[in-house]
Amino acid sequence: MFNGKAFCLLAFSLTLWACSTPILDITSIRWKTYSNSRYGFEFPYPSNWNPLNAPTNDDGIAFVSPKNSDVEIRGWASNQLSKPINGDGESETSGSYNFQTTQGLRGWLLVETGNTVSSMKLTLNQNQVEYHWQGKSPSQDFANYHPLFYYIAQQYRVTGR
Numbered sequence: 001m002f003n004g005k006a007f008c009l010l011a012f013s014l015t016l017w018a019c020s021t022p023i024l025d026i027t028s029i030r031w032k033t034y035s036n037s038r039y040g041f042e043f044p045y046p047s048n049w050n051p052l053n054a055p056t057n058d059d060g061i062a063f064v065s066p067k068n069s070d071v072e073i074r075g076w077a078s079n080q081l082s083k084p085i086n087g088d089g090e091s092e093t094s095g096s097y098n099f100q101t102t103q104g105l106r107g108w109l110l111v112e113t114g115n116t117v118s119s120m121k122l123t124l125n126q127n128q129v130e131y132h133w134q135g136k137s138p139s140q141d142f143a144n145y146h147p148l149f150y151y152i153a154q155q156y157r158v159t160g161r
Helices: 004-020 139-155
Strands: 031-036 041-046 060-064 072-079 106-113 117-126 129-138
Touching (some): 031 072, 041 072, 129 139
Antiparallel strands (some): 106 117, 117 129
16 A cells, blocks of 8 residues: 555645646647627627627627526727826836736736626727636636636737727
8 A cells, every 4th residue: 555655645636736737638629709880899708608788889889608607708898088197207116017918918917806796807908909808707716717717818819990
C-alpha cells in the first residue's frame, strides 16, 4: 500500500489536477459573432444561446443560455461625452487598466460575486465611446461559467463605425 508521504503526494497531485482542469471546454463550443454596426464592436457567443429583444436604439444585445435563462451575456456601448478628470487634471482612468483583449485593447475587467448573482464586466474606452460587455450567472454556477465569460471578454473587438 501507500506510505504516508506517497499518499499525501497523490492526494496533492489529484487536488492540483482537479483545480487546473477546466469545467467548460471552450474549444468544443460552436460560436457565432454578434456585430454592432452603430458602435462598431463585436464579440463571440455560443451558437445555441438565445437573443433577447434588442433595444430600439441599437446600442447592444443580450443572449441567454438555453439551459438556464438566469445565465446571460450582453454587450452595449454609448457615446462618452467627456472623460472624468481628477484634481491633477488627468483622466481618472489613465494607466489603471487591468485587462487587455486579444485585439490589444486595454480596459477594466471586474468580477463581482454576490450571494445570489455573480458577474464579470468588461469596460473599454475608445474614441469617445464607452464599450461594455457583461456575463452573469447565479453565484452557485459562476465557477462553471467563468472560463466562458473570460474567453468572450478576451475576444471582444472594436471594429470601428
